[in-house]
Amino acid sequence: MKRFCLISALFWLFVIPVHSQHIVQQMPAGFDSLRAGIAHGSIDTISYTSKTVGTQRRALIYTPPGFSKKKKYPVLYLLHGIGGDEKEWLNGGKPQLILDNLYAEGKLEPMIVVMPNGRAMKDDRAIGNIMAPDKVQAFATFEQDLLNDLIPFIEKKYPVLGDSEHRAIAGLSMGGGQSLNFGLGNLDKFAWVGGFSSAPNTKKPEELVPDPQAAKSKLKLLWISCGASDRLISFSKRTHDYLVEKGVPHIYYIEPGVHDFKVWKNGLYMFSQLIFKPVDVSSFSQYIYTGEGTPASTNIPGIKYPQIMPDNKVIFRLKAPEAHKVQIDLGRKYDMRKDTGGYWSLTTDTIPVGFHYYSLVVDGIPVVDPNSQAFYGMGRMASGIDIPDPDGDYYTTRNVPHGQVRSVNYYSAITRSWRRAHVYTPPGYDKDTGVKYPVLYLQHGAGEDETGWPGQGKMNLIMDNLIAEKKATPMIVVMDRGYAIDPQRPAVNNASGPGPRGMSNNVFPEVLVKEIIPMVDSTFRTLSDREHRAMAGLSMGGFQTFQTTMTNLDKFSYIGGFSGAAFLQQGTDISKMYDGAWADPAAFNQKVKLVYLSIGTTEPERMYQGVKGFHEALETAGIKHVYYESPGTAHEWQTWRRSLRQFAGLIFKN
Numbered sequence: 001m002k003r004f005c006l007i008s009a010l011f012w013l014f015v016i017p018v019h020s021q022h023i024v025q026q027m028p029a030g031f032d033s034l035r036a037g038i039a040h041g042s043i044d045t046i047s048y049t050s051k052t053v054g055t056q057r058r059a060l061i062y063t064p065p066g067f068s069k070k071k072k073y074p075v076l077y078l079l080h081g082i083g084g085d086e087k088e089w090l091n092g093g094k095p096q097l098i099l100d101n102l103y104a105e106g107k108l109e110p111m112i113v114v115m116p117n118g119r120a121m122k123d124d125r126a127i128g129n130i131m132a133p134d135k136v137q138a139f140a141t142f143e144q145d146l147l148n149d150l151i152p153f154i155e156k157k158y159p160v161l162g163d164s165e166h167r168a169i170a171g172l173s174m175g176g177g178q179s180l181n182f183g184l185g186n187l188d189k190f191a192w193v194g195g196f197s198s199a200p201n202t203k204k205p206e207e208l209v210p211d212p213q214a215a216k217s218k219l220k221l222l223w224i225s226c227g228a229s230d231r232l233i234s235f236s237k238r239t240h241d242y243l244v245e246k247g248v249p250h251i252y253y254i255e256p257g258v259h260d261f262k263v264w265k266n267g268l269y270m271f272s273q274l275i276f277k278p279v280d281v282s283s284f285s286q287y288i289y290t291g292e293g294t295p296a297s298t299n300i301p302g303i304k305y306p307q308i309m310p311d312n313k314v315i316f317r318l319k320a321p322e323a324h325k326v327q328i329d330l331g332r333k334y335d336m337r338k339d340t341g342g343y344w345s346l347t348t349d350t351i352p353v354g355f356h357y358y359s360l361v362v363d364g365i366p367v368v369d370p371n372s373q374a375f376y377g378m379g380r381m382a383s384g385i386d387i388p389d390p391d392g393d394y395y396t397t398r399n400v401p402h403g404q405v406r407s408v409n410y411y412s413a414i415t416r417s418w419r420r421a422h423v424y425t426p427p428g429y430d431k432d433t434g435v436k437y438p439v440l441y442l443q444h445g446a447g448e449d450e451t452g453w454p455g456q457g458k459m460n461l462i463m464d465n466l467i468a469e470k471k472a473t474p475m476i477v478v479m480d481r482g483y484a485i486d487p488q489r490p491a492v493n494n495a496s497g498p499g500p501r502g503m504s505n506n507v508f509p510e511v512l513v514k515e516i517i518p519m520v521d522s523t524f525r526t527l528s529d530r531e532h533r534a535m536a537g538l539s540m541g542g543f544q545t546f547q548t549t550m551t552n553l554d555k556f557s558y559i560g561g562f563s564g565a566a567f568l569q570q571g572t573d574i575s576k577m578y579d580g581a582w583a584d585p586a587a588f589n590q591k592v593k594l595v596y597l598s599i600g601t602t603e604p605e606r607m608y609q610g611v612k613g614f615h616e617a618l619e620t621a622g623i624k625h626v627y628y629e630s631p632g633t634a635h636e637w638q639t640w641r642r643s644l645r646q647f648a649g650l651i652f653k654n
Contacts, residue, residue: 005157011593013305023076023272023286023287024270024274025253025270026266026269026270026446027098027265027266027270031101032093032097032098032101032265034097035097035232036098038065038100038101038103038104038113039065039066039103039104040065040100040545041063041064041067041096041100041102041103042062042063042067042409043060043061043062043090043096043332044063045059045061046058046059046060046061046153047060048149048150048153049153049205050120050145050150051148051149052120052144052148052149053120053121053122053124053141053145053149055122055125057116057120057124057145057150058086058117059086059114059115059116059117059150060086060087060090060115060116061115062095062096062098062112062113062114062115063158064103064108064110064111064112065100066110067110067337068159068628069159070159071110071159072160072161073110073111073158073159073160073161074111074112074160074166074167074168074275074276075111075112075113075114075154075160075166075168076111076112076113076114076168076169076170076192076272076498076601077113077114077151077167077168077169077170078114078170078171078175078268078592079115079118079169079170079172079174079175079178080117080118080171080172080174081171081172081173081174081175082131082136082139082173082174082177082199083126083130084126085119085125086116086117087115089172090115092261092264093172093207093261093265093268094265095113095115095265098268098269099113099272101134101274102269102272107182107273108273109130109273109275109276111159111168111272111276112154112158113532114150114154116146116150118142118171118174118175118178119135119139120138120139120144121134121135121138121141122298124138127499135222137200139174139178139201140181140201140337141360142178143178143181143182146182147182147186147189151167151189159323161406163192164187164188164189164191164218165191166276167189167190167191167192168190168191168192168194168275168276169183169192169193169194170193170195170196170223170267170268170271171194171195172196172264172267173197173198173199173264174199174201176195176196176197176199176202177195177198177200177202178201179193179194179195179198180195180198180202180208180224180239181202181203184209184222184651185203185208185322187214187215187218187417188218189218191218191220191221192219192220192221192275193219193221193222194221194223194224194267194271195224195225195239196264196267196268196271197226197227197259197263197264197267198224198226198227198235198239199231199232200232200235200393200626202235202236202239203649204238204391205238205239205241205242205243206242208239209242209243209246209248210246212243216247216248216249216250219249220275221251221271221274221275221279222243222248222249222250222251223253223267223274224236224239224240224250224251224252224253225254225255225263225266225267226254226255226263227255227257227258227260227263227556228254228257228294228310229253229256229257229294230257230258230259230294231259232259233254233294233310233388233389234389234390234392235390236252236254236341237310237388237390238308238391240252241390244305249281251274251284251287252287252310253270254310262425270568287625292311292312293307293308293309293313293314293315294307294308295307295308296308296372297386297388298355298372298373298384298385298386299372299373300370300371300372300373303371304317305317305318305371306369306371306372306385308385308388309347312350312351312352312387312484313338313347313348313349313350313351314347314348314385314387315345315346315348316334316336316344316346316347316348316369316482317343317371318344318345318370319342319343319344320338320342321338321341321342322342323338323362324363324426325361325362325364325567326338326344326360326361326362327360327365328346328348328358328361329359329360329366330348330356330385331356331358333348333361334534337622351385351387351389352632352633352634352638353389353390353392353635354389354633354636354637354638355384355386355387355456355636356386356387356636357377357378357382357384357386358376358382358383358385359382359383360383363547364554368382371383372385375452375455375456376448376449376451377447377448377452378447379446379447380447380451383434384456389638392641394462394465394466394645395458395461395463395641395645396461396465398461398464398468400464400465401464401467401468402427402460402464403425403426403427403429403463403467404424404425404429404460405419405424405454405460406422406423406424406425407421407422407423408420408423408519408523410516410519412484412511412515413515414484414486414507414511414514414515415484415485415486415507415511416486416487418482419458419481419511420450420481421477421479421480421516421519421520422450422453422454422478422480423476423478423520423524424454424459424463424478424479425437425480425524426459426467426474426475426476427467427468428466429525433525435474436526437474437475437476437524437526438475438476438526438527438532438533438534438651438652439475439477439478439520439525439533439534439537439557440475440476440477440478440522440529440536440537440648440651441477441478441479441512441517441533441534441536442477442535442536442537442541442644443479443535443536443537443538443540443541443542443544444481444482444537444538444540445537445538445539445541445564446539446540449481449482450479450480451484453479453487453644454479456637457637457640457644458641459479459644462641463475463477463648466645466649471649472648473651473653475648475650475651475652476524476526478510478520480508480516481539481575482506482508482537482540483508484507484508484510484511485505491508507543508548509544509547509548509551512548513555517533517555528551530554530557531557531593532557533556533557533558533654534558534559534560534594534651535558535559535560536558536559536560536561536562536644536647537560537562537564538562538564538640538643539562539563539564539635540564541564541636542561542564542565543561543564543565545559545561545564546559550566550577550578551578551579553581553591556592557591557593557594558592558593558596558650558651558652559592559594559595560594560598560643561596561598561606561611562639562640562643562644563598563599563603563639563640563643565611565614565634566578566614568610574595574618574621574623575621582621582623585621585622586622588623589623589624593651594625594651595618595624595625595626596625596626597611597614597625597627597628598611598628598629598630598639598643598646598647599611599612599628599629599630599639600629600632600633600634600635600636600638600639601629601632601633603635604634611617622653628643628646630642630643
């Protein structure tokens with residue numbers, strides 16, 4: 001009986017670890033403090049010859065407690081962020097204390113940890129403009145320095161195991177991007193890869209993992225973690241989403257926090273316990289953060305809800321103890337539930353990326369959410385929420401020169417009223433007073449006004465970033481209210497006619513040509529000939545664009561319709577539209593430099609087929625134009641942001 005019990009105990013001792021891997025929990029508070037009475041590792045500075053850079057370079061190296069040259073060790077290469085150097089982890093993260101304490105608890109495989117300077121250039125100090133192009137490029141150059149100089153040096157000088165299964169790479173922020181780029185780009189060199197709050201230098205997922213099968217077979221562990229409130233979380237999420245789609249096992253761990261060492265120290269704490277050990281892939285799904293999400297960027301500053309979860313579900317919360325029924329109207333209506341404290345809450349389904357209007361419906365009355373910024377849309381003030389797009393860096397605030405959006409009031413003799421235009425002037429407009437600029441007239445859609453493009457559309461950020469990248473010509477952008485009524489003209493009831501509502505009595509094209517353009521040309525430094533004038537708009541604004549430009553081709557050379565263009569009824573001969581402007585395709589193509597059409601692939605069928613049919617008619621008629629379909633977007637601002645990015649990059653160029 002005793003012999004049977006001993007065999008049984010040994011069976012469970014050895015079998016259970018193989019089939020049930022312990023789930024690593026978050027780092028306890030104070031775990032990065034110095035403990036007395038335990039063995040400690042050593043931190044040293046090393047110097048190695050870099051043929052890549054052409055100089056001697058430095059790194060820090062941690063050797064574990066009880067380090068012996070008679071034993072061979074695996075190696076973790078631990079990388080810093082864009083503002084740091086080889087000492088950033090030591091100064092901000094206390095990695096030696098975290099690792100010492102893990103060794104003392106028997107949770108870590110003995111390993112050597114190398115902390116290099118990831119800025120591979122002769123003057124690799126983190127001084128001056130850390131965002132300078134040569135310094136940013138140096139982080140990419142470090143890949144060759146790491147592979148060809150540092151790793152060979154470590155393997156020659158220290159007793160290390162030199163195969164990929166005993167080599168790991170991880171880093172924070174810029175170093176997280178480097179770790180994913182270098183580790184996944186060199187699967188024969190690294191089997192353990194970790195990115196903590198990876199920065200925008202992270203390659204696009206399809207570039208990181210072009211061969212998912214190779215990643216599956218060669219990687220032991222791919223770790224991606226980030227703070228839930230980190231503004232860079234979209235770069236981690238897009239990688240995670242791609243890996244899920246391709247079936248590549250990985251741990252995606254989102255924890256409370258922002259872009260700081262609290263998150264990065266926990267990343268090291270958890271990642272280091274998992275590497276150089278047997279891995280149970282089935283345990284990866286248990287590393288799920290179920291706490292709070294990220295406050296939406298469209299919230300009132302300092303307000304916690306709505307919150308966006310890592311899977312793009314949204315948590316709404318509202319205190320309304322006297323209300324009987326509360327809903328969120330976000331394309332569809334969600335019923336909220338009230339707790340005993342009078343708080344109503346709900347978690348939505350996954351919401352598509354981009355900007356979405358929404359309303360609170362309190363006892364049947366739609367109102368603005370007091371937690372959210374308000375936007376004019378839907379024909380009234382409404383709340384809005386912007387779900388981050390992993391590819392949305394082009395409309396985020398970057399460290400580049402910025403233009404200005406100015407509010408200009410002017411009197412319209414046609415409408416007998418004061419009107420307002422928003423005018424974007426490019427970076428340097430006030431400094432370079434001798435420069436004149438081309439002008440883009442950019443229109444909103446139905447139910448919106450001149451605040452739509454700079455508010456919901458992020459027009460100014462799109463232009464700032466395009467101009468900084470030299471992908472767009474510096475230009476002035478004029479945004480006006482697309483509704484204009486002459487009070488002395490008789491009203492025309494055309495509700496059942498073609499086109500958007502509100503256009504039947506609308507004299508906006510006349511106001512634009514006769515009043516707005518002269519006002520802009522006299523107020524701003526413009527190039528006032530047709531060769532330097534463009535017009536584009538979304539939805540109703542797209543229809544207005546064609547209505548205006550096609551009847552004033554002496555004033556416009558560039559035409560753009562985003563989810564809206566000309567009215568093309570079935571059986572219409574396109575060559576007879578607009579007084580025969582398209583009757584001679586060669587002459588039109590010679591005169592107009594660009595016609596641009598776009599539509600979202602998931603827009604309402606009638607809208608999608610209308611724009612696509614117009615594109616096909618132009619194609620058949622021989623009218624040169626650019627046609628773009630925005631993948632996965634509907635009749636929404638994400639379609640129009642993408643369209644503006646393309647259109648602005650095509651106009652005013654030779």
